[in-house]
Structures are given as C-alpha cells and as structure tokens.
Amino acid sequence: MNNLKLFKRQSINELSTFYSFLIGFVIAIFIGSIILLVQDKNPIDTFSLMLRLSVGSINSLSSSLNKAIPLILAGLGISIMNSVKLWNIGAEGQIFLGAIAVNYLYINTQFNSPTLHIFVLLIAGFVGGSLCILIPAITKVVFGVNEIITTLLTNYIVFGITIFLINGPWKDPKSLNFPAAAYVGEEVFLPTIFGKLSFGFLICILFTALAHYLKNKSVFGFEMRIAGGSALTAVYAGINARQKAFIAMLIGGGFAGLAGAIELLSQTHRVSTGISQGFGYTAIIVAAITGMRPLGIFLVGCLFGALSIGGSVIQTIGVSAYISDIIQASTLFGALIIQFFFTYQIKKVEND
C-alpha cells in the first residue's frame, strides 16, 4: 500500500522567505480579484488604477513612501522584540502614545533652535512608545504575564486616553465638532526631501540600518537571540535573559513611538484619532512576512505603504478601502502556505 508521508527538508533554501512572499502576494492579488469581481468591478482596471495612483507620479510615490514610514518603524520594533521571542501586538498604542508624548512636550517647553526642538520632540516620541510598553514589559519579566494579551490591551487603553485628551484637556476650540488637539506650530514640521516625501523617510532608512546592526551584528543582538532561544544556554553564558527581554521590549516600543512622532510632525500636525490608521497591526504582517528581517521589513513596508495609498484612493470609484487590508493579510496566509513546501517534503512511501 502506498502512503504519503511528510519529511522535514535537510536544508531550507535561503531565499525561501522571499519566494514565499512573492507567491503569497500573487495569491493575494488573485483573492482580491475575486472580491472585486463579486462587486462587479474589473480587477485589471482597478489594480492598474491603484498602481497609477500609488506610484505613478512623484506626488503619489512620495505619499506611498510616507505611508511606509510608520509600517517600517513599527515593524522594526516588532522584529527587535522577536529576537527574544516576544510579540509586540501593541504597536498601534505605542504610535499614539508617542504622538501624545510629543504634543505634551511641545505644549510645555520652549526652544530657540527649531532643529534642536524637532530633535527633542522625536526623542520624546521614542520615549512615549517605550513608556507605553513599560507595564507589559514589567509584568512580563517580573511576573511572566503573557505579553501578547497585555500589549494588545494597552492599544485600547491608549486609544481611550487619546479620545479623552482630544475631547477634554487638549480639545482645540477651533476644530468645532471634530475632536482634535490644536495644531503644532510650523517651526516643528518635519521638512520634506522631494515631492511630499517627509524627512522621516531618511530617519526610517537610518533606523532600518540600526535595527539590522542591532539584531545581526552587535553583541546585544547575539545576547538577545540566546536569551530568547534557550533559558539554560543563557544561564551558562552568564546572560541575564530577563534584562535582555526588558530592554528589547523598551526599544521595540520606542521604534513604534518614533513612528507616532513622525506622523504627528509630518502628516497630521495635531493629535487626533487619525495619527494611526491601523499601522501597528499592518506592521505585524510586514514583520512576520519577512521572517523578522529588517531589510525585508523596509522593502515590504514600502510596498504595503503603496498598497494602502492605492486602497484609499480607489474608494472614489466605490471600492472599499478594506481591499488593501485583505490583500495584505492574504499575502501572509499565502506565504505561510508556500513556506510549508520549502520546509517539508511530501514523499510516497510503501507501507510494510
């Protein structure tokens, strides 16, 4: 009798993550096409319109890359935390608290030099993100509470605080019925590089390199991997696993907080619910799909940024913007399915 059996492959193709992503993306476009067809929309027309409106001109391309900034920074934060085998589901909240910290500092301090002012505000964003993950970090390393649930719940808490602030203490009387804080002054707006592309994109490149170095080249990255890998090895190597986890969490939160600062200083210019449109959740997909590799996160972040812009502009022709969310999530599911075939081999074996 013949039987199908599963074998783990001896070696896995180095580029397997990349191929899985590509095929996953094709699968996702296929799924997206079906959804469009069901809604009586021509998929080819819709996708080419999305392409044209997301990368077709300097203006649209720079909007897409601006959209990529929070996805990349939050994704990098998630990938750093993953070095110690921890999940950060709280990037959405960290983005908001980053922006809140920036606004708090902006209201309460004065600087003569705008450059220094912006620099300090960006640091405030990073610190705000770290503060946001402080409680999940403490409860994780001290008591061992599951960080997935605590980081997720902080999203709801921070969002509630944001709503409270923009309806109460920070409410701008000039914004009338739309709850939002007052605009920050033009002197602290982040400059643009070309088109609408924000200076934040350069920060993004810098932090991608930083995350790559931190994870793969530095002693700390090596220690993080050991701490996350095996508790026993960490003890033998004299590595304080809890301390590494704690620091990794604060850095991870800080990256997302910085994204919030950049959104505030370059896009919304005020604290409102629009600071993040689910960037923290999309960042999870971006990080997971690249196997937590910083350079991959940068590239996929740019692609998904374009996809989000494409999704929001096709709303004008009556297509739901959720189509881009669905394509992003389906890409990862597709990639997971393909990854299986890179990891395992199905062979026919004869039963005895």
Place this chain on the structure above:
Amino acid sequence: MIDIQLIGLFNATLQAATLLFIAALGELITEKSGILNLGVEGMISVGAVTGFMTAVNTENIFLAVLVGVLSSSAFASIHALVTVVLKQDQTVSGLILTILGLALSSLLGKNYVGKKLVTKLEGVTSVTDPSSILEVLISQNIIFYLAVLLMFITSFVLKHTMFGRRLEAVGEDSRSSDSMGLKVAKTQFIATCVGGAFAGLSGVYLTLSYVPYWTDNMTSGRGWIALALVIFGGWKPYRTALGALLFGFLEALVPRLQTYGFELSPYIVKITPYVITILVLVILTIYKGGKTGAPKNIGVPFFRENR
C-alpha cells in the same frame, strides 16, 4: 423590595457575560487540543456580520444564527489548515486571522451599517421589563440558556467522553498520543473549527441581540478579553464562566457608576475593563506562580519525525 437599578445591573451583567463566555469556551476547547488561536476577535466579527446580513435579508432568525456560526467555523478552518496541516506558526496565523476577519467583515458589512433588524433574538418569555432576580433569569434570550447548556456539555465532554480525553491527551503530549494511535491532526482540526463555531455564536449574539446593529470594529476587544478569560479560568469551563460573570459585571457596572454618584469622564470609564483585565492577569500569575493549568503542548506544532 430590591432596587430596580440593581435588577438592571444584574440583567446587563448576564448579557455581557454571555457574550464573553461563549467565545472563551470555544477558545478553551481549541487550546485544550494544543492549538492557540489568537483570531477570536476576527472570528466573532465574521460571525456577527454574516449573522446580521442573513437576518436583514431573510428575516429568519434561526437561519441567521446558523449562518453566523457556520461561517465563523469555516473561517477558523483557515487557521486549522495553516497551523495543523501545514504546521506554521500559531501566533502569526492567529493574529492575521484577527486582522483578516475584521477587514473582511467591514467589507461585507459596508452596506449594512445603520440597517435595522425587523426580527431579532427576543427573550424566551414575554417579560420585557424584569423587576425581580427571577424575572431576569427567565427573560433572557435563547443564547443565554444555550451558553449555560454548552458550559455543562463542554465540561462533561472534556471529562467523561472519549473525544474529551483524546483532546486533552493531544494537547498535553501530542507525541505520545500519536504513538498510541490517536489522530492528532484530526482532533486539532475539529477543536479549532468548534472554537470558531462558538466564536460565531458569540458574534450573532452581539449583532442580533446585545447591541443590535452592525458597525465596523464593534467587537471592540471582546475577543481579546475572551482569550484572557481562558487563562483566568485555568482552562476549566466552570471557572471560565465565573470569570465571564466577573468581567460581565464590570462591563455592566462601569457605565452605571455615574448613577451611583461617581463623577468620571465617560472616556476614562471606557478603558477600565482593559485595565482591569491586565490587573487580573497579573494577580492571577503571581498567585499561581507559573502553574496556570495550560495544556503543555500549546503553540507547539506537531510533526511526526520519520525515521
């Protein structure tokens, strides 16, 4: 004579608890088999929207419940396929299931925002304005009694039936279970789909009775609280029910605090359930010192090494 406000509080507690409990019970069954499904939020949402759409279009409430439950279960089978059959990371798959579920239900429900239900899930008796504890208990809608029934059934099945014992064996030690001839993948697949069905039931309760209307992201984190409830309940149905009552009570109490003379910003009031969930998890972890009662194999994909 009992305060009419207390009666209302009790009623609201039961309703909020039902919603959380059914989803948590489903996740408990899934996790017992060693599969962690973080997609509860997405599954509830899918069940909620498909049930609501069916109810609006057919005005057949029974069909609506059925469609909600089945579609959510089918949706959960994506997680089963990816994690059980293809042995991929359960955390990643579950998270994406939530993201996909929320996006998919927003897409499906786009034209149903603001629509009114002609028929919704009514109480089983004609009491509409309960004025005693007893009247509250007999005036709930069918899903409340179903939830109570499911609690007894699940507890019985887990403890006293072959399926339940198999489930537990697979979740505790899939390798030994496999060498004893148990079908690990099949058991885990079924457990995941059952978990999805329960989440779907919780979803239809949300849109056909609890709220009842459809709007984007209306699950507002309840799926995550349900996940916390499983930990709270130590993977035991009765204790999970107790936890659901506690959280249901808090959800019902907080908006009523003002009537008892507490001055609180409504925005701050809204975040208290999430703060309390974190607090409870911390207290629980300190109290139990690591012995949470979690299935030993949870999150570990099973692969039979071939020699």
